Amino acid sequence: MTQLLEVTDLTKHFPVRSGAFRSGVGVKAVDRVSFSVDAGQTLGLVGESGCGKSTTGRMLMRLLQPTSGSIRLDGREISELRRSDLQEYRRQVQMVFQNPSSSLNPRQSVGSAIAAPLLAQRITPRGGVKAAVRDLMDRVGLRPDHYNRFPHEFSGGQKQRVGIARALALNPRLIICDEPVSALDVSVQAQVINLLEDIQRDTGVAYVFIAHDLSVVKHFAHRVAVMYLGRIMEHGETREVFDTPRHPYTQALLSAVPKADPAADRSGRIRLTGDLPSPTDPPSGCVFRSRCQLRPRLDPERAALCADSVPGGTIACHHHTTGM
Numbered sequence: 001m002t003q004l005l006e007v008t009d010l011t012k013h014f015p016v017r018s019g020a021f022r023s024g025v026g027v028k029a030v031d032r033v034s035f036s037v038d039a040g041q042t043l044g045l046v047g048e049s050g051c052g053k054s055t056t057g058r059m060l061m062r063l064l065q066p067t068s069g070s071i072r073l074d075g076r077e078i079s080e081l082r083r084s085d086l087q088e089y090r091r092q093v094q095m096v097f098q099n100p101s102s103s104l105n106p107r108q109s110v111g112s113a114i115a116a117p118l119l120a121q122r123i124t125p126r127g128g129v130k131a132a133v134r135d136l137m138d139r140v141g142l143r144p145d146h147y148n149r150f151p152h153e154f155s156g157g158q159k160q161r162v163g164i165a166r167a168l169a170l171n172p173r174l175i176i177c178d179e180p181v182s183a184l185d186v187s188v189q190a191q192v193i194n195l196l197e198d199i200q201r202d203t204g205v206a207y208v209f210i211a212h213d214l215s216v217v218k219h220f221a222h223r224v225a226v227m228y229l230g231r232i233m234e235h236g237e238t239r240e241v242f243d244t245p246r247h248p249y250t251q252a253l254l255s256a257v258p259k260a261d262p263a264a265d266r267s268g269r270i271r272l273t274g275d276l277p278s279p280t281d282p283p284s285g286c287v288f289r290s291r292c293q294l295r296p297r298l299d300p301e302r303a304a305l306c307a308d309s310v311p312g313g314t315i316a317c318h319h320h321t322t323g324m
């Protein structure tokens, strides 16, 4: 398997206006995040709202400049790309957004919306732009004769298909999908995910698929990375993470997914206590320690470990590297 994307220690701090907090660095939206994506594969990036998923996606798109860390596509550092190379990068990496309504211009026909990336890159496909757009519409399950219709004439699911067609127009190798189905009805969610899977099978495109709901990525992603407060808590092969979650946070998240058997459901549920800490003032050491269900069961010596910075690797928990 060839590695396509490699992200190392990616960090984004946002300055905050008031001087009310101690550290002075502002919001640590993304903090030393590392993962990789192989060509043609899907990485599911999951975590609660506010944990830094969109910020990560926007840095991958170069819509946001990282505070530090590295993003490599085919081994090339993207922060060092010059203008002309950046144009090429934009051809290879595309994004599908969460809200299909706000990402489409209401006064632009869907045909023109899908044609826009081709025109921006001055690409004229054989057979012309119009034919290429009709072909894209067909590929995403839209009627090509709806070329001149406007977004308000489409349902949420259809609008998201327009967003996918637009992302596909330049034949990218990687698409960042930022919660592309979160705003859609459950019945439509599965259709859109099936479409993304079909497209991957046909084109070999890779996805970073962002979701706040673990069950969305379970049957679809090859690997998953679980984020909490700007950090990756655990990452690995999807089946491994779902079958034997090792980080206490992953265990809690998975136990919150309703199970088919209500009895098993009640007995196996882990309740996270306490509020989500503020990202302007996260706990020192392990960011999960203020809510960790493991800590009360640890002897004081072990619990003290949680106040230290957490080791890297695939599981950000001391009690896995020390053989708990």
Ligand SMILES: Nc1ncnc2c1ncn2[C@@H]1O[C@H](COP(=O)(O)OP(=O)(O)O)[C@@H](O)[C@H]1O
Pocket: 014, 015, 027, 028, 029, 047, 048, 049, 050, 051, 052, 053, 054, 055, 056, 279
């Ligand atoms: N432009 C910004 N300025 C300041 N803070 C931001 C900005 N964008 C995001 N944040 C903060 O960064 C954190 C992560 O946000 P985000 O990446 O949108 O999370 P997610 O997509 O997982 O819900 C949040 O605390 C959010 O308030």
Ligand SMILES: [Mg+2]
Pocket: 053, 054, 055
């Ligand atoms: Mg988001």
